[in-house]
Amino acid sequence: MRIVLGVSGGIAAYKAVEVCRRLVDSGHHVVPVMTDAARHFVGAATLSALASEPVPDGLWQGGIPHTRLGQEADLVLVAPATADLLARYAAGMADDLLTATLLATRAPVIVCPAMHTEMWEHPSVIDNLATLRRRGVQVVDPGSGRLAGGDVGPGRMAEPNEIITAVAARLAGEAAPAGGTAPRASAEPAGGAELPRERDLSGRTVVVSAGGTREAIDPVRVITNRSSGKQGHAVAEAARDRGARVVLVTASMLPAPAGVEVVTVESAAEMERAMGEAAAGAQVVVMAAAVADFRPKAPAEAKIHETPDLVLEPTPDILAALVSRRAPGQVLVGFAAETEDAVARAWRKLERKGVDLLVVNDVSAPGSGFDHDTNEVSILESGGGTTVVPLRSKRAVADAILDRVVARLRGESA
Numbered sequence: 001m002r003i004v005l006g007v008s009g010g011i012a013a014y015k016a017v018e019v020c021r022r023l024v025d026s027g028h029h030v031v032p033v034m035t036d037a038a039r040h041f042v043g044a045a046t047l048s049a050l051a052s053e054p055v056p057d058g059l060w061q062g063g064i065p066h067t068r069l070g071q072e073a074d075l076v077l078v079a080p081a082t083a084d085l086l087a088r089y090a091a092g093m094a095d096d097l098l099t100a101t102l103l104a105t106r107a108p109v110i111v112c113p114a115m116h117t118e119m120w121e122h123p124s125v126i127d128n129l130a131t132l133r134r135r136g137v138q139v140v141d142p143g144s145g146r147l148a149g150g151d152v153g154p155g156r157m158a159e160p161n162e163i164i165t166a167v168a169a170r171l172a173g174e175a176a177p178a179g180g181t182a183p184r185a186s187a188e189p190a191g192g193a194e195l196p197r198e199r200d201l202s203g204r205t206v207v208v209s210a211g212g213t214r215e216a217i218d219p220v221r222v223i224t225n226r227s228s229g230k231q232g233h234a235v236a237e238a239a240r241d242r243g244a245r246v247v248l249v250t251a252s253m254l255p256a257p258a259g260v261e262v263v264t265v266e267s268a269a270e271m272e273r274a275m276g277e278a279a280a281g282a283q284v285v286v287m288a289a290a291v292a293d294f295r296p297k298a299p300a301e302a303k304i305h306e307t308p309d310l311v312l313e314p315t316p317d318i319l320a321a322l323v324s325r326r327a328p329g330q331v332l333v334g335f336a337a338e339t340e341d342a343v344a345r346a347w348r349k350l351e352r353k354g355v356d357l358l359v360v361n362d363v364s365a366p367g368s369g370f371d372h373d374t375n376e377v378s379i380l381e382s383g384g385g386t387t388v389v390p391l392r393s394k395r396a397v398a399d400a401i402l403d404r405v406v407a408r409l410r411g412e413s414a
Contacts, residue, residue, distance in 0.1 A: 009037020070104030211252030
């Protein structure tokens with residue numbers, strides 16, 4: 001595949017060198033395009049040596065290079081994408097070779113933002129990313145970690161392996177909206193026509209829970225589990241990109257996804273309250289959180305210095321409560337993490353809980369489950385249908401789940 005690798009001017013440009021090398025090693029033809037600012041962070045000679053073609057001189061090198069690059073690309077990847085680059089792209093500016101190429105392509109586009117926390121959380125950046133997402137641009141959200149200058153927080157560009165995974169999934173047609181950056185009509189299709197995948201949840205409210213709850217033993221210690229919240233966050237991002245209003249109730253430490261209403265909780269009791277309130281007006285509820293099964297009956301008010309004699313009690317059954325209060329037509333999705341007899345146990349859970357869909361995975365399988373960027377699941381449906389999703393990115397898994405949700409909303413079965 002022919003990939004245009006855009007590099008804009010941020011310290012994370014050094015990671016673009018590794019991304020370029022790995023794309024070439026994977027057999028892709030990589031054309032690097034650098035902004036003037038990017039050249040302050042990494043040399044054009046370095047990318048020219050590693051890529052399939054030298055870095056072009058710029059917009060004025062002769063001919064119409066941006067049109068050629070845009071038309072010939074199978075995918076355009078921008079890593080890093082600075083706040084400035086995102087703003088110019090969202091505004092439709094074409095004042096250098098990279099932004100002109102972005103406007104001249106109809107290939108899929110992936111951007112990998114990288115900036116300081118304050119910039120990542122600024123309303124203008126959030127709005128620009130929401131605009132780009134509506135146009136079909138896929139965003140690989142940054143992680144949280146050490147930033148330039150010694151600060152720590154969200155805004156650190158995704159690691160090369162995560163970016164390569166997103167590229168592979170997109171080229172395979174597994175991730176986010178198909179198509180490129182050409183403007184899309186904002187009006188709903190007339191005559192009951194089916195919405196394209198990237199807008200098929202338009203007008204819906206989707207509530208998603210994520211992460212592992214923490215139940216206090218004392219002010220220092222907690223009972224919890226290994227859930228990272230990555231799958232729940234991926235579902236929230238996928239629903240957002242498909243046009244939904246999304247409420248994410250999360251106990252995860254992951255950065256809050258842009259364009260999503262986030263409610264942060266810690267305990268099962270807090271999650272039960274937040275999910276009950278959010279689900280009341282939702283058409284879809286996805287209970288992806290790993291809620292602790294037990295909690296100390298009487299948490300200590302001060303730090304315990306001796307071996308505690310813990311008395312445990314069950315935490316609230318949040319999914320059962322949501323089922324009991326579900327509105328007509330509401331689609332409810334549960335999750336089950338198992339280590340043996342996964343599917344058989346999941347069928348029993350689906351019947352017991354009364355949900356529409358149950359997503360089950362064997363967390364002992366390689367590359368699947370807690371804290372991985374990939375997952376392998378089976379989606380079970382009330383009525384007997386099963387969709388098997390082989391190992392792929394959690395974002396691709398999220399879209400597979402939402403495909404079945406949309407089918408249920410339309411009254412279709414597996």
